[in-house]
Amino acid sequence: MRNITIILAASGWGAGKFGTADGAMTVLQKQLLNNLLNDHRIQGEVYFANWHFNSCQNSQDYPIQQRRNHVLQVGRWIHNIAERTIQQGNFLLVIGGDHSIAMATWSGVKDANCDFGLLWIDAHMDAHTYETTVSNNPHGMPAAVLLGKGDHDFVHLARNPPVLKPNALIQTGIRSYEIEEEMLLKHLGVEVGYHKEREAYNGYENFLKSREHLLKSNPSFGISLDIDGIDPAYCPGTGTPEGRGLELDDVTEFLKGVIFNSKCIGLEIVEYNPTLDQNNFTFEAMKKIIDIIKT
Numbered sequence: 668m669r670n671i672t673i674i675l676a677a678s679g680w681g682a683g684k685f686g687t688a689d690g691a692m693t694v695l696q697k698q699l700l701n702n703l704l705n706d707h708r709i710q711g712e713v714y715f716a717n718w719h720f721n722s723c724q725n726s727q728d729y730p731i732q733q734r735r736n737h738v739l740q741v742g743r744w745i746h747n748i749a750e751r752t753i754q755q756g757n758f759l760l761v762i763g764g765d766h767s768i769a770m771a772t773w774s775g776v777k778d779a780n781c782d783f784g785l786l787w788i789d790a791h792m793d794a795h796t797y798e799t800t801v802s803n804n805p806h807g808m809p810a811a812v813l814l815g816k817g818d819h820d821f822v823h824l825a826r827n828p829p830v831l832k833p834n835a836l837i838q839t840g841i842r843s844y845e846i847e848e849e850m851l852l853k854h855l856g857v858e859v860g861y862h863k864e865r866e867a868y869n870g871y872e873n874f875l876k877s878r879e880h881l882l883k884s885n886p887s888f889g890i891s892l893d894i895d896g897i898d899p900a901y902c903p904g905t906g907t908p909e910g911r912g913l914e915l916d917d918v919t920e921f922l923k924g925v926i927f928n929s930k931c932i933g934l935e936i937v938e939y940n941p942t943l944d945q946n947n948f949t950f951e952a953m954k955k956i957i958d959i960i961k962t
């Protein structure tokens with residue numbers, strides 16, 4: 668029996684468009700968790716919270732400080748549940764929502780006295796701070812925050828920051844970033860898997876290598892999956908799509924049965940924005956991803 672705690676965080680406060688919040692909403696309403704929750708090998712509990720009155724609004728219509736405060740509120744909620752989840756030995760599944768929630772997810776895991784490495788699957792580095800950001804969107808900052816850089820309160824969602832030492836983070840799928848982000852990660856010595864040559868790329872092998880590498884210096888690992896890391900041909904429903912992305916099959920193959928892998932502490936899936944979907948492609952991809960983790 669595997670105990671699993673699922674957090675559905677309907678928050679787009681860290682993104683440009685609040686529609687990202689509808690990702691968690693859709694997963695709930697369209698019952699994408701049913702196969703997980705009805706599996707006799709799994710004992711699941713679900714936490715859901717919606718942080719918007721109107722997800723049709725743009726976050727740019729709100730002051731930066733207010734958006735930041737909401738990101739912190741959502742973050743404290745997630746942190747507390749994540750911490751308890753890991754203390755209880757449960758598998759943690761977080762579904763967003765935008766990627767700013769990663770600050771909280773992995774801060775909570777760390778505060779449960781868990782040593783882990785994090786595989787970051789994304790088109791973007793998300794290594795901005797308020798000093799370098801162009802958009803002022805916190806979902807471009809979580810990797811920096813987890814490394815102890817940037818906004819003081821974001822960093823201190825964790826009791827003892829930084830959450831990650833540079834060798835406990837590996838990024839993959841990266842193909843869109845600003846020079847300031849690259850400089851920060853290079854300076855710290857984080858391993859970045861660039862994804863510019865799609866043809867020459869062996870996605871699945873690469874995931875396995877990254878996991879092995881993380882497990883050399885960490886007893887366990889977690890996965891932060893930004894679905895914009897996957898090619899927009901499969902996942903067009905996301906706020907900042909980038910072409911020439913990862914193969915969906917590589918990602919699902921890697922995630923196969925992951926909740927029964929005792930070395931894997933948790934998975935986070937973020938940036939699904941159903942309002943931007945085309946032909947339900949992203950919906951179907953989400954369904955596939957959620958089902959495969961118990962297969």
Ligand SMILES: [Mn+2]
Pocket residue numbers: 766789790791793806893
């Ligand atoms: Mn991201």
